[in-house]
Each structure stands twice: as C-alpha cells, then as structure tokens.
Amino acid sequence: MRHLALRREGAVEFYTPDPEKYGGIYSAPVFYNPAMEKNRTLSVLILKAYGKTGLTVCEPLSGTGIRGIRYAVESGAVGRLVLNDISKEATELIKKNLEINGVDAEVYNEDANVLLHRLRDTCDVVDIDPFGSPAPFMQAAFRALREEGLICATATDTAVLVGRYPRKCLRRYGSVAFRTPFYIEVGLRNLIGFVARVAASEDYKIEPLMSYWEGHYFRFCAYAVRGARDADDNFRNIGYLEYKGGLRRVTTRPGASYLGPLWIGPMGEPLIIYKMAEFGPHQDFLKLLAEEYSVAAPWYYRMPEFAVGGRSVTLKEALKILREAGIYSTATHMSPDGFKTDSSYGEVARVLKTYNYAT
Template identity: 30%
Template sequence: MSKIIEGKCEFILPDDVFFNPVQEFNRDLTVLIINSFIHFLKNSIIHKEKLKIESGLSILDAFSATGLRAVRYAKELPNIGCVIANDLSTLATQVIAKNIDHNGLSQDIIKISNEEANLLMLKNHSTHKTQIDVIDIDPYGSAAPFLDATMRAISNGGLVCVTCTDMGVLCGATGHNCYAKYDSIALHTKYAHEMSLRIVLHSLESHANKHNKYIVPLVSVSVDFYVRLFVRVYESAAQVHLSPSKRSLVYHCNGCHSYYMQPLALLDNNNKFKHSSGPSVSNVCQICSSSLILGGPVWNGLLHDKSFVDDLLKSLPDLSYLGTQERILGILTLISEELPDVPLYYKMDKMTSSLQMSVPKSTVIKSAILNAGYRVSISHCDPGSIKTDAPLNVLWGIFTCWALLNKIDPEKLKSDIAKRIISQNFKFKADFKTHPLAIPKSMKFNMCRFPNLPPNWGPQTKSVIKKIKIT
C-alpha cells in the first residue's frame, strides 16, 4: 500500500486497485476544464444555467476506481452539489470510502455507487429531473459501449468528458472493429491521431442525435496513449436536422498520401439542410494518379472552442497546484494556434519522401504557404504536421519548387509516384522568404516525450508523481 499526493488531495492506494500515474495530466486537465465550465455558467446570461450553479453542479465519475477523480472534483472545484463516485468493484468502493474520509470530505457530498455504469445512468439519471450536469467517462479501453447511456443521462447544456484508449482500433489497425464500435472506418495514415478525435466526435454526435441532442466540442486532445474529449450537449431538433453537414467521408491516396473530404450534406444560404453533390474526387488521386481508399464518416467541424481555450489559458495560472501545469500550458498553447476550420493534416516527412528529397525546416514550407496568402499551423497531435487551407496543387507546387531549387533531377527519380508528381508541372512559383508567423509561440515550449511510449503519440512532457511509502 502507498500514498500519493495529487492536486490538493492525498490518496491511499492499495496494491490491488487500479491506478495509472501517467493519467495525472488527464485528471489535471479535467479539473481545469470543469472549473472553467463552472465559471462560464456563473457568468451566463441564460437563467437556467445560473440556476445550475446556485443549486450546485452534479458530477458523475462513472469509473472511479480509487476515487481519485471524485475526491479531487469535490475538494478542488467550486459550486459542487454532489459527486457520484461509481465503480463496479466492491473493493474499489471500499477504497473510495477510505479516501473520502482521508481527505476530510463527507459522503453527503461524494455519494458512492457500486453499479454497472450503463445501468446506473439508465436506471437513475435518464429523466430531466435526475440528469447529471457533468459526466466523466474514463474506462479502460473504449468508451463506445457507454456513450448512448451517457447521452440519455446528461442534462441540457451539460458537459461530457470522454477518454478512449483503444488507439490501435481508432488509428486504423482494424478498420472493421472501428466500424463496429464507432460507426466509422478508420484509416492507418499519418493523420490518424486527429482522425481518431474526429471518429469519436462523430460517434458522440450520432448517439446524441438519437436522443434529439447535439454536441459542441470545447477541447479535443490526442496525447500519450489515448484521446480525451470535452463536449457540451444540447437538446434541439432543429440542430439535429443539420447534423449530416458536420460529417465527411475521407478519400485517402495510397501513393502521395493526399486526402480529400466529401461532406455527407451541406447547408444552403439560409442555414438549411442541402444534399451534397459528389463524389468530390475521381477514382484516382489528382496529384499522383494513385488509387484512393475510403474512410469515415468523421466529424468535419471544429475540434475546439477557441474562446474557451483562451479562457483556460487565462485561468491556468490560478491553478498553480496542478502537477502538470507546465505541460497543460504547452499543449493548450499548441491547440490555441491550430487552424480551427481545417480538418486533418499532412506530414512533412511523408510528402518529401514522395518526392525523394530530404525534409526541409518546417519554417521554410510554412513561410512559402503564408507568402502565397494561405494559413498554416501544426496540429497538437504531431509536431511534424502541416495543417493548411492551401489547395493541394499549391501545397504540392511548393514542395516541387523546393525539390527543383535543391537540384532534384526529375530524370534520375526512381519512384513512379515522384515522377508523376513532378510531371504535373505545377505552375506555381514559391516564395521561401521567412515569414514572421512561421514561428509560432508554442515553439518556446520543450515538448519532450515519455521515453517508454512510441514516438508518434503527440507532444509530451513528463509528469511528476509524488509517492510516499507507508511504513
């Protein structure tokens, strides 16, 4: 048995109860986001939202284990009426009770539940009077089996926090399994980590629509070995009718790894449903004439609410006790700089390998995109990414210009894909002069990685967990 200190709390950890120290970042980020959500409700002009704060928010920690999250929510967050700490394990509920008492809290504030999560939500919280304001779904593996009950149990305007750790499924290792769980076919591509976020958002929206609800993403993070998403859920039949316009199919090129988005529906000038015309592509890639494969549907809307992310960055200094504060600052800064309306991204190394050339500095390519009048950023999912609204012919024209400037001889290219790209003869002259916006603020953060994790899990900095052995 051991003790840990995390946030403002101290926890007793028996050896036979599950605890993941790497998830401190996940828990710290959730405390920050719920805290900002409460602050938003306090300042809301909507009377019903202010009433929620006056009566105290209800929070469900559906997979509580040691009770770590539930205790932190009760002790670190303001305006909390009730936290339900639920776990199917009887042993876990006993540990939760000890940790509630150990932190000087009452079981009137933290109510312990020993129930299967779906059954708890459907049996006790599926009517308007009993619905929960914040639901945290953080299981071991996929959250998919719990999303429908979650959408029934969440209150109108409530906050849903979801973790999925089945990244092999979401990143395309088994496309059929992804479809079975999330109603979407994943692709094993370089942009798989952002596509994972968009697959889960698509699934959340689908489950919400079944109950006349829709989602609004606040923050969507791909980090470590999981995705973590925070969405508000609202009731509105009119918005549900527009839901198909938020989904797209993805056509992915097997050769140069370009991608094409095909929305399932569009909105007309009056913001009404309109059938999409398609397909948006021919049967081969317009850049290299290779074959295309089909994935999705995926969420094609915003991953984050920029104003909410800005509020998080402003309030973060007030939560100086968070053990992963510096890491949160770095990742939220990256997120704040992401292009909000550009789905997916390209990888520098994959594009240059298609042209059989070395990888230039990212500022070189970003400057050329900016100098051409388009926007560019990286994705928080991958520091080697390019997220841009530049058309494909402009983007490939820039890379082709760089290749030719660096004495790539088209006659000596061995790759058929490289030859086909060069033969396009893009009529585009790139300006590689350094642009001031090509170096983002987030570059000042040291995004080192966990040494025991694969190198493609996204920006990392190491968490510090204080462990004290009980004598």
C-alpha cells in the same frame, strides 16, 4: 485492501494500491494510472473554464475516485458529486479517499450503465473514463444528462480508432478506417463522430470544446444541448474522407475506399482553451490546441509528403515559408512533423516542393 500507497495529484492526497506489492498497476485490485494525470488536470481546467457552479458531476467508472475528487476540490464548480465503480474494493477505496480530503459524495457500487439510466435527466457533467472504449457507455451517459451540460470521454483503444483493426472499428464505432499519414486525426475524429451520432439518437447536439491525443489515449469534452432540431445539426459535421495520392477530399457520401463516417467539424473552441490556459498548468500545450482549432479544415499534413529526393526543410522552416507565401499554417500536437492549414494539398505542395527543389 492491505497494501496502499499515499499519493498526491494536484491539490489532492489519496490512496492507491501499491503497484510494487501487486506487480504493477495492471495487476492491482483497483486501477490507477499515474500517466493520466495530465488528462485529469485538463479535465479540471475545462470545468473551471466552463464557468458554472453547483453542478452535478457523475463519474460512473471511478476507480480510486481521484478524478471526481479533484473536480470537487479544485474546480470550484461541483455542487453534487456522484462516484461509482462496479468493484466493491474500489468503492471502499473511494470512500477512504473522500474522507481524507473532506469531500462529500454519493458512492455507488453498480454497473455504470444501470446507474446512468437511474440518474436520468439529473447530471450537468458526465465523464466516461473507461479502461478501453467508451462506446458501451455513451448512450446511457446522454440519458443521464440534463437539457444541457458537458459530456466528456477518454478512449484508450486508439489502435481500433485509427484503423489498425478495421473490422473491430466497424463493429465498435460503425465506421471504416485505415492507416493514413494523418491517422491520429482520423482516430480522434472517428471518436467524436461516433459520439455525435449517439448524441443525435438521444436528441442532443454536441459542440466540442476540447479534443486531443496523448500517447495512448484520445480525450474529448463537448457541450451538449437537447433538442431534435439542434441534434440534426450534428450531421452537418459528419462526413467521409477520400484519401488518394496525398489529396484529402471531404464528401457527404461514402465511396468504396473512403474513411468514415467521421467528424469533419471543429475539434474544439479556442476561447475555452485560452481561458483554460489562464489557470496555469500545461499552457504551451493548450495554446497549441487553440491555434490548431483556429484552422477549420480537417486533416493535418506531414513534412515527408512534400519531400523532394528524400530531403525536406524542417517543420519550423516550412511554417515560415508558408506564411511568407500567404498561407496560414500552424503546428499540430498530433505529429512532431505535422502542420494544419486551410489551404489545399496542391497549394501547399506548390510552395514547399518548389522550395525543396531549390535547396
């Protein structure tokens, strides 16, 4: 590869194709997206917070190798690193980046699913970071996992997951989705629900540790443990949503105009998130996630849903009003005018609409 640029991310220096020479990152022979730095940083933090060392970490869609190299250099948790890309140019660049950082790794030039099947029962962490949907790789990812471990994935096909393309969503994720005011949460729970069903088919139970939305992608990391009886528990957290006139009703049975199946359980573990925040980067974002995860009920509300005559108080004012009325609520990272609460739509509407009428 002739045109390379030296970059730095976290504690790692590495080479990428120079986007100016190739007409942008999407035209480069090996893909690297600088906008995903936060994604990679949070991934390092969750591996640190996981609290185990000597882990076998596999990234079967490595690109430049930056994610895996950052795991090795920054997390203090990696004992064996397995990197792979189907592109020969990518694997050569991975080797170069490993060398300049003094990191040892096994580097393969294979189809990701072939590699994951070959690694069966040997990995503690499998991180699926594709260009698009992780769906084609999830079954093989679970097969590569040991009895327990971490399974992480990124999805950039957000329009599909939120229901903008319902037929493609049904084909790819086996679920029905359509646009709602809280469509970001629908997309995130759609992704987790799909992974939970795949996990169950491979006799794994999952417990989400972190899941979030950031601009053009969804991201989640979950603890997975093998066992047929445990795997059955996944279905206790999978259900359907009836959305009508602002009301959100969760049910275990589908209806003609319901969304689902979707994950209706916890989207993350607050204790893990607070531990991640102790390491420094993105503290405000992580603390907001932890507060969101403390609300058990799915589906955030948005301020326009409670407007009267087109007028509404600000989100900050609304949170204060609700808390004074004895309703716990918190802002959400999924919408600038959204909030989460365990209270029903009717209870929230009674408080906020009464206040909006009065003002």
